[in-house]
Amino acid sequence: MTSTTTFEKHRDSATTRSAVALSINGQRHELELDNRTTLLDTLREHLKLTGSKKGCDLGQCGACTVYINGERVNSCLTLAVMHQDDEITTIEGVGDVEHMDPMQQAFVDNDAFQCGYCTPGQICSAKATLDEIRAGIPSHVTQELNGPIEISDEEIRERMSGNLCRCGAYANILKAINQVANDQTARERS
Amino acid sequence: MKAFSYERIDDAAQAAARAFEVSGSKFIAGGTNLLDLMKHEIEMPAHLIDINGTGLDDIVATDDGGLRIGALVSNTALGADERIKRDYPVLSRALFAGASSQLRNKASTGGNLLQRTRCPYFYDTAMPCNKREPGAGCAALDEGADTRQLGVIGTSDHCIATHPSDMAVALRVLDAEVETVNPEGQTRRLTLDEFYQLPGDTPNVENALEPGEIITGVVLPAPVGGRQQYYKVRDRASYAFALVSVALIETDDGKGRVALGGVAPKPWRRDEADAELGNGAKAVMEKLLDGARPTDENAYKLTLAERTLAALLAKE
Helix, strand or coil: CCCCCCHHHCCCCCCCCCEEEEECCCCEEEEEEEECHHHHHHHHHCCCCCCCCCCCCCCCCCCEEEEHHHHHEHHCEEEEEHHHEEEECCHHHCCCCCCCCCHHHHHHHHHCCCCCCCCEEEEEHHHHHHHHCCCCCCCCCCCCCCCCCCCCHHHHHHHHCCCCCCCCCCCHHHHHHHHHHHHHHHHHCC | CCEEEEEECCCCHHHHHHHEEEECCCCCCCCHHHHHHHHHCCCCCCCECCCCCCCCCCCCECCCCCCCEEECCCCHHHHHHHHHHHHHHHHHHHHCCCCCHHHHHHCCCCHHCCCCCCCHHHCCCCCCCCCCCCCCHHHHCCCCCCCCCCCCCCCCCCCCCCCCCCCCHHHHHHHEEEEEEEECCCEEEEEEEHHCCCCCCCCCCCCCCCCCCCEEEECCCCCCEEEEEEEEEECCCCCCCCCCCEEEEEECCCCCCEECCCEEEEEEHHHHHHCCCCHHHHHHHHEEEECCCCCCCHHHHHHHHHHHHHHHHHHH
């Protein structure tokens, strides 16, 4: 009989799987997963929430963008087992055909996509972009670090740089985000 | 990705002890670089210790007027902190010059310091790399290699990779210290210069951390004031690593400090170069980049660093 090294011991299936309870779009899911399972694969392959997309699977394209505790993140670069007790929101939780979020409606109004594959990630990021500007979180292009930040094309473009669109719908994505920003500002003033 | 066991430990010293005990352990916080590396099978931990419950996620004032940043504070939270924006603007600027919003929301302060190089040969597991596999050789030093993004100073005959962090360049210019705890529960503080190791003939050793030792935070000294700038030159306007970056602090007494990113295996700063700041960019770079060993493809970084500093010094 050969002895099992610590290294091998930790790779056997008894220890490489974990139980985790995830809260997704307000619904609790109890799962037993291989520790390697990313949050993105959990959503798509285990829970059939296929709105979040897998583009690069390396955090470069943003197609997998979801919210964890209200912040946008790349769901391909985090493990499901790390999110016990966290509140996760996917594009399915943002809105559906009957109850569209204003950002979803703005993407439709402005033709802000062609193939649509990057769109769920774009919409999640677009909503967060406006929230982050209003929260006073600076960006690389913010002139004055301290104080309120003006919503501008330049700010939106910089803050959306983690979402790629191979169809090149950027110009209309920018229009859609500006539409929502303007509507929000108008509502605040009225 | 190779299979691994997983546990969550909510105390930093206990996590350090556990990592020392279980061979092949790695800590995971944000995971934005570690998971990327695990997917490429560059990192293959047998055991992951999730440290997100250790409570190291606040920024508190220190007795001497500085700030102590918990290792788990996200890059976004750090850059947007009112005290950082007001008193350490070079750090805010450096943080928001890096990565994307999604990554900054998840990336931690400790993890940012520990991120690995983006050298294309380190990432390509079909190529030899002394950092990945000591003694294997360095594909970046082969004839015809693509070295445009790689290091020009502090490199060795075994590795010419750069450290990719923007945050670390700002921390270096701010004289920040890295705080750690080891498996015995002992704490220590290291300057950024002490923390990062030059490659020499062991490019696989990148920092001074001992087995199991964990970063608990970063300590900023009292604000130094002055005009603080961070300028990052890269191939596209956003979301790209630096070709060259310059962190500059010009204080009211006519003195200053300068550190470079994108050129070396660690944030690059020299006291004798700081002393030349009154004499212009050329004088500074003569000291700061003395002994540089660029390749034909990346020698442009020497000129670019000088011009970037000149641009910052000339700014109204």
